[in-house]
Amino acid sequence: MPPPPALEIRGLVKTYGEATVVDHLDLDVAPGAVTALLGPNGAGKTTTIECCEGLRSPDGGSVRILGLDPVRDARELRPRVGVMLQDGGLPGSARAHDVLAHVSKMYARPRDVAGLAERLGIDTFARTQVRRLSGGQRQRLALACAVVGRPDLVILDEPSAGMDPQSRRAVWDLVRELRADGATLLLTTHLMDEAADLADHVVVMDHGKVIAAGTPDELTSVEGDSVVSIEARGPLDPTSLRGYLHRLAPGDWAVHHVEGHRYTVTGAVNPRSLAAIGTWAAEHGVLLTSISLGRRTLEDVFLDLTGRSLR
Numbered sequence: 001m002p003p004p005p006a007l008e009i010r011g012l013v014k015t016y017g018e019a020t021v022v023d024h025l026d027l028d029v030a031p032g033a034v035t036a037l038l039g040p041n042g043a044g045k046t047t048t049i050e051c052c053e054g055l056r057s058p059d060g061g062s063v064r065i066l067g068l069d070p071v072r073d074a075r076e077l078r079p080r081v082g083v084m085l086q087d088g089g090l091p092g093s094a095r096a097h098d099v100l101a102h103v104s105k106m107y108a109r110p111r112d113v114a115g116l117a118e119r120l121g122i123d124t125f126a127r128t129q130v131r132r133l134s135g136g137q138r139q140r141l142a143l144a145c146a147v148v149g150r151p152d153l154v155i156l157d158e159p160s161a162g163m164d165p166q167s168r169r170a171v172w173d174l175v176r177e178l179r180a181d182g183a184t185l186l187l188t189t190h191l192m193d194e195a196a197d198l199a200d201h202v203v204v205m206d207h208g209k210v211i212a213a214g215t216p217d218e219l220t221s222v223e224g225d226s227v228v229s230i231e232a233r234g235p236l237d238p239t240s241l242r243g244y245l246h247r248l249a250p251g252d253w254a255v256h257h258v259e260g261h262r263y264t265v266t267g268a269v270n271p272r273s274l275a276a277i278g279t280w281a282a283e284h285g286v287l288l289t290s291i292s293l294g295r296r297t298l299e300d301v302f303l304d305l306t307g308r309s310l311r
């Protein structure tokens, strides 16, 4: 029998006035794994996480964390759950290192503060007051505070948002290490490569509901189909290309604009249809500067699932 989930959400509902921002959400976070929660702005990710932490009271449904109730059993859960919120929630007038040292003293078996401060580069701003830290520095300090107590469950809301590439790598290494040590991680992110790289399991939510879930591999592989990435010297008409491919081989063809003059074509790609893309381009005076065959990326899948309009 599989072990019980570290975090179990059933039928969670959260409304603000007329708006239902979390809409009968079911979500399991497997123990000892990294789960990435993805979704467009306003999808309800932070609200879901805040309900899990007991910071928001749900209007319906239930949340169990490590088998316990986040509000009733808050005291028992505190040392076992590490949380990094988007706004940090750190005291503005305290110095960075003092905050971390203070938080570490709340735990029975904290990590080595000096080691953690060094690997997340907190040393370089140890004596600076929290309110004077840059966004990325504050994020790193909040992350250190979330993990210093060796929690069983670590919840990170956009851990690498606003971080420079060096800091992001340090965060990724830390996440991998926590997982290797047996911790369970739930993180939200807008970085698709971060999710693809780190997560064992990806959950995509939109309009307060889960709309897809699986391993990154499951989500990006389309049985028997591939994706062709093309780049042209100028713009091209996706509808015309799609129609051409459909007339050649009726099926589920899609042509998406990625950005600039880059497009992806998905469908039953084979030598004939690949050649047909070239023929269509020649007939329409479109110069293709690159054409390559590959898998869909998590970003392709995300955009297909959640649409391309801004929220």
Ligand SMILES: Nc1ncnc2c1ncn2[C@@H]1O[C@H](COP(=O)(O)OP(=O)(O)OP(=O)(O)O)[C@@H](O)[C@H]1O
Pocket: 016, 021, 039, 040, 041, 042, 043, 044, 045, 046, 047, 048
């Ligand atoms: N206190 C509040 N009162 C009213 N509406 C709220 C409140 N908090 C959040 N919302 C709304 O709930 C919706 C979901 O917000 P939430 O922060 O959970 O989204 P998110 O998926 O985390 O988005 P992002 O990726 O931008 O962080 C949004 O439309 C937001 O405006």
